[in-house]
Amino acid sequence: MSLQFSIEARGGDARAGRLITPHGEIRTPVFMPVGTLGSVKGVPQEVLEELGVEILLSNTYHLYLRPGIEQVRQLGGLHRFMGWEGGLLTDSGGFQVFSLSQLRKVSEEGVWFRSHLDGSAHQLTPEAAIAAQIGLGADLIMAFDECTEYPADSKRAHDSMELTLRWAARSKRYFEEHKHEVPWARNSKLETRNQSLFGIVQGGMHPDLRKESAERTRALDFPGYAIGGLSVGEPRALTNEILAATLPLLPPDKPRYVMGVGTPEEIVHYAAMGVDMMDCVLPTRAARHGLLYTSQGKLNIKNAAFAGDERPVDPECGCRVCARYSRAYLRHLYSSGEVLAQVLNTIHNLAFYLDTMRAVRHAILLGEVTEFLSGYRARLNSPAR
Amino acid sequence: MSLQFSIEARGGDARAGRLITPHGEIRTPVFMPVGTLGSVKGVPQEVLEELGVEILLSNTYHLYLRPGIEQVRQLGGLHRFMGWEGGLLTDSGGFQVFSLSQLRKVSEEGVWFRSHLDGSAHQLTPEAAIAAQIGLGADLIMAFDECTEYPADSKRAHDSMELTLRWAARSKRYFEEHKHEVPWARNSKLETRNQSLFGIVQGGMHPDLRKESAERTRALDFPGYAIGGLSVGEPRALTNEILAATLPLLPPDKPRYVMGVGTPEEIVHYAAMGVDMMDCVLPTRAARHGLLYTSQGKLNIKNAAFAGDERPVDPECGCRVCARYSRAYLRHLYSSGEVLAQVLNTIHNLAFYLDTMRAVRHAILLGEVTEFLSGYRARLNSPAR
Numbered sequence: 203m204s205l206q207f208s209i210e211a212r213g214g215d216a217r218a219g220r221l222i223t224p225h226g227e228i229r230t231p232v233f234m235p236v237g238t239l240g241s242v243k244g245v246p247q248e249v250l251e252e253l254g255v256e257i258l259l260s261n262t263y264h265l266y267l268r269p270g271i272e273q274v275r276q277l278g279g280l281h282r283f284m285g286w287e288g289g290l291l292t293d294s295g296g297f298q299v300f301s302l303s304q305l306r307k308v309s310e311e312g313v314w315f316r317s318h319l320d321g322s323a324h325q326l327t328p329e330a331a332i333a334a335q336i337g338l339g340a341d342l343i344m345a346f347d348e349c350t351e352y353p354a355d356s357k358r359a360h361d362s363m364e365l366t367l368r369w370a371a372r373s374k375r376y377f378e379e380h381k382h383e384v385p386w387a388r389n390s391k392l393e394t395r396n397q398s399l400f401g402i403v404q405g406g407m408h409p410d411l412r413k414e415s416a417e418r419t420r421a422l423d424f425p426g427y428a429i430g431g432l433s434v435g436e437p438r439a440l441t442n443e444i445l446a447a448t449l450p451l452l453p454p455d456k457p458r459y460v461m462g463v464g465t466p467e468e469i470v471h472y473a474a475m476g477v478d479m480m481d482c483v484l485p486t487r488a489a490r491h492g493l494l495y496t497s498q499g500k501l502n503i504k505n506a507a508f509a510g511d512e513r514p515v516d517p518e519c520g521c522r523v524c525a526r527y528s529r530a531y532l533r534h535l536y537s538s539g540e541v542l543a544q545v546l547n548t549i550h551n552l553a554f555y556l557d558t559m560r561a562v563r564h565a566i567l568l569g570e571v572t573e574f575l576s577g578y579r580a581r582l583n584s585p586a587r
Numbered sequence: 588m589s590l591q592f593s594i595e596a597r598g599g600d601a602r603a604g605r606l607i608t609p610h611g612e613i614r615t616p617v618f619m620p621v622g623t624l625g626s627v628k629g630v631p632q633e634v635l636e637e638l639g640v641e642i643l644l645s646n647t648y649h650l651y652l653r654p655g656i657e658q659v660r661q662l663g664g665l666h667r668f669m670g671w672e673g674g675l676l677t678d679s680g681g682f683q684v685f686s687l688s689q690l691r692k693v694s695e696e697g698v699w700f701r702s703h704l705d706g707s708a709h710q711l712t713p714e715a716a717i718a719a720q721i722g723l724g725a726d727l728i729m730a731f732d733e734c735t736e737y738p739a740d741s742k743r744a745h746d747s748m749e750l751t752l753r754w755a756a757r758s759k760r761y762f763e764e765h766k767h768e769v770p771w772a773r774n775s776k777l778e779t780r781n782q783s784l785f786g787i788v789q790g791g792m793h794p795d796l797r798k799e800s801a802e803r804t805r806a807l808d809f810p811g812y813a814i815g816g817l818s819v820g821e822p823r824a825l826t827n828e829i830l831a832a833t834l835p836l837l838p839p840d841k842p843r844y845v846m847g848v849g850t851p852e853e854i855v856h857y858a859a860m861g862v863d864m865m866d867c868v869l870p871t872r873a874a875r876h877g878l879l880y881t882s883q884g885k886l887n888i889k890n891a892a893f894a895g896d897e898r899p900v901d902p903e904c905g906c907r908v909c910a911r912y913s914r915a916y917l918r919h920l921y922s923s924g925e926v927l928a929q930v931l932n933t934i935h936n937l938a939f940y941l942d943t944m945r946a947v948r949h950a951i952l953l954g955e956v957t958e959f960l961s962g963y964r965a966r967l968n969s970p971a972r
Binding site for chain 1: 626658
């Protein structure tokens with residue numbers, strides 16, 4: 203069974219859809235929280251369920267190093283390993299190899315790198331990246347690509363794009379030959395269903411290369427397409443320009459995933475542009491630094507002004523943190539270095555991101571996406587209370 | 588309204604009782620988890636409720652330094668500050684002054700000490716300790732005492748006991764004069780109810796001094812009595828000897844609280860000896876070090892043998908951790924330094940302690956406490972699986 207994606211409503215370029223994966227149905231546009239090592243830092247899986255999380259992202263590079271792909275495969279795959287019955291997406295490992303590892307060496311074959319943990323040497327190729335992702339068994343997996351650095355001149359971005367295209371073809375070939383090896387094969391309920399492999403569009407900040415990459419990746423025929431190589435340090439206007447140039451070239455009936463974005467304003471904006479899936483460490487990482495997102499803008503819980511503030515983080519939020527705890531208490535936890543600060547801050551920020559995306563989806567379904575966008579921007583620009 | 592304590596059943600020296608506090612009913616014998624700074628490290632209050640926690644202990648010394656008593660008082664007291672509607676007990680601050688602070692100087696008046704956080708100078712007297720505890724507003728509060736160090740010769744233990752007795756009288760006097768200042772006075776539902784101040788028996792490891800301390804503390808007429816100065820490094824046989832010598836001297840109709848104990852075996856044993864209340868950092872601290880308590884004994888989750896172990900921590904445990912997560916996953920979280928390891932380990936250990944105490948109470952109610960004790964010991968001594 204190939205991936206099912208249906209679009210239920212459109213509003214301008216925005217789409218409200220449903221993605222049917224072997225582990226449940228995902229309503230889009232969707233924000234995917236990041237569970238790097240098979241855990242959204244500090245938050246138990248049952249709380250993610252309560253928050254309405256339908257799909258999580260996990261990182262192949264990190265799981266490859268710890269606890270190792272074979273370990274997870276033998277334990278029935280990542281869903282079973284982490285006790286998560288919802289959707290999962292893994293990246294190919296390429297991005298972390300480029301951003302975290304030391305002494306990497308890129309060749310036609312793949313990438314040699316040293317672990318950021320212990321310096322041990324490893325090689326990742328398109329085949330190895332797909333084999334790892336089959337071993338993990340996420341519902342949606344990604345072709346192995348080179349995330350072109352920023353800035354990159356036209357020649358460099360072109361060569362990198364060509365490499366990504368060749369790796370995409372190799373990723374797909376390996377996947378088609380090995381997809382039956384997914385660890386769910388043990389589970390009779392799911393054995394007739396497959397993982398789905400997404401292609402990734404690269405091309406740096408060059409609209410002509412993005413166009414070529416989109417067309418040639420599309421020609422390889424994937425069930426979904428990601429746009430990679432954004433949010434790598436470029437100005438926001440450039441991100442928007444590249445997205446605007448790339449999105450119309452992707453098949454209108456397939457899910458579109460922009461990797462590694464963004465702020466609350468950005469995810470709303472990208473959803474309005476027709477992006478269906480996004481992921482970002484921002485809500486979880488910011489939470490660990492005491493930065494909380496609210497309907498009135500960002501709040502730094504470390505601020506002394508909150509020491510006596512009995513209000514919840516966001517009076518408009520219905521999450522379990524805002525229902526029970528005051529800003530004064532959260533500030534005390536953070537200032538005292540209590541672990542519960544990270545737990546509660548992360549739960550709130552995820553609730554805010556998920557609520558935001560659900561509100562966008564609802565506006566698309568109601569045909570009110572334009573009104574939603576202008577209201578959202580006005581509210582964010584009003585002074586925080 | 589003074590503290591209500593009723594004994595529902597006895598089995599040998601053990602008692603199953605009910606303690607009615609301004610914030611709910613507490614079934615005894617009870618184990619009180621420690622929430623040092625107004626938070627059981629890593630565990631949200633709603634999870635503590637799910638675990639059936641009826642009373643938490645919090646530390647006056649820590650809250651005095653951060654966020655400060657006045658801050659908590661202005662926010663309505665500790666219950667409201669931390670979003671906890673169940674029972675609370677605070678210690679007097681004395682124990683932490685003796686164990687954590689620097690450059691302490693004990694006089695008749697009280698203790699001068701320097702904060703372990705920033706070296707700032709503070710004085711704690713019986714009056715100040717009770718004022719602080721009234722400001723925090725826990726249901727049960729403790730007289731200011733000197734925790735006699737171990738070893739202490741007869742002269743030293745006697746002098747220390749005499750000081751504690753004079754401080755107990757001053758604690759009680761201050762409390763009677765100021766108990767109406769508890770911050771719940773704002774809450775009309777509770778304003779007619781009071782905190783309850785417990786006296787503390789000291790006397791080192793000298794049974795004759797313990798006897799004298801018990802009788803003279805009793806003469807001051809407290810609604811409950813604690814036995815302090817145990818679990819300070821002495822051998823277990825000595826703890827048992829002192830407890831056996833002291834418990835019969837306490838009023839049979841008042842709650843008895845042994846401070847700072849213990850292992851699962853110890854809390855079962857002490858409950859069988861007639862102790863009604865206990866607290867200890869052991870389950871929560873051990874959890875942070877990867878030590879998990881199970882019906883088959885202790886388990887070190889760091890052990891490589893668990894890397895591929897799909898079983899729950901304790902197959903006989905019904906907690907949310909054992910219902911969902913494998914030893915393999917918990918080992919991965921711990922080995923990878925994931926914060927979720929601390930969260931889940933702590934939840935499991937608390938569940939184990941609370942289940943253990945509930946099982947003891949149930950055995951007392953059923954008149955089977957002797958059978959329970961022999962079965963419990965046999966199981967703990969069997970080889971772990």
